[in-house]
Amino acid sequence: MARQLTLRNVERQGLERRVVSQAREKILREGDPARDSVLIAGDEAWHRGVLGIAASRLAREYHRPVILFGMEGDRASGSGRSIPGVSIHAILGEVAAFFLDFGGHDQAVGASLRTEDFPAFRDAARAVFAERVDPQALVAVEEFESELPLDVVDEELMAELDLLEPHGVGNPRPLFSSGQTRVVGSLAPLGDSGMRGAMPGRDGPIPFRAWGDVRVPPSGPMAVLYRLSRGRSGAPEAEIVRVRA
Structure with a gap:
């Protein structure tokens, strides 16, 4: 049993690293982390079970809210993580018409939408985040313990x-x-x-x-x-x- 749990943990960590790496590549290729107020990416190969952890890591890395989607057929399931001072839930609520399911709180959300709506959602979300997020909130201030x-x-x-x-x-x-x-x-x-x-x-x-x-x-x-x-x-x-x- 312990060996099986260890193997599962190793497999899950491998999935996390793979999603983080691939999402980082997409973010750099499809957007501009230095300019965009939110970073959004999606892929058919991403397992939705690790999207929250991957989004959290990338949000810390870029000091931006990050939303990642895994596409499964005609449905895209996503998870988002934010940074202090930015309510990802409140801002995404302004584009909630895209969602089939949506929930969360200031720092974390889960949502699903039709895969075909993903490009339009990404454009709309980028626009509303650019309007609502104070640029000063995107300036990383490293406060260590x-x-x-x-x-x-x-x-x-x-x-x-x-x-x-x-x-x-x-x-x-x-x-x-x-x-x-x-x-x-x-x-x-x-x-x-x-x-x-x-x-x-x-x-x-x-x-x-x-x-x-x-x-x-x-x-x-x-x-x-x-x-x-x-x-x-x-x-x-x-x-x-x-x-x-």
Whole structure:
């Protein structure tokens, strides 16, 4: 049973990474993340069970509301995630005539529509978000919880962070700053646009991953903003969201 659960988790994580990577490519190809007030993409190959997680990751990456749809025949099922200060539910309510089903709250929505209506919906949603969203809300201000050098991260600290679970909308993983760290060993590609490696921790190297425009230098000192979680083995892992070399 435990092995089956592990295999399912690995498979699901693979699906998540694939959807995030493909959605990022579509967003860059079909829109402009630096200009658009909302990022919308859809694909027939995307499993709707991972769309919310993928949208959440991309919303953090681009600091924009993100809505992703998986097309199944004549029906497209989607999930959206927002950023602080932008009610994705209220704004999408202005184009609710497109939806077959629609629900959610300020920071997360679920919706479905006819596949043939997706292009018109995307255009209408982009227009209403451009009108309703304050441009200042789209300027990322990285507010981290505290300075936490990676070389003090150990099991005792991770146990304290476990008490903050579960994480999700309304309770994101805390963001920390480490002012002086470096890559241990070499970097390796992760998916189509990510990278992975390791940084020094108290109990040994801490694996990390970075996505999109986050560029980690292969050598030399760097400062990072990062989030901590546990990997499949239970050991700490980091997601780097900003780098200053």
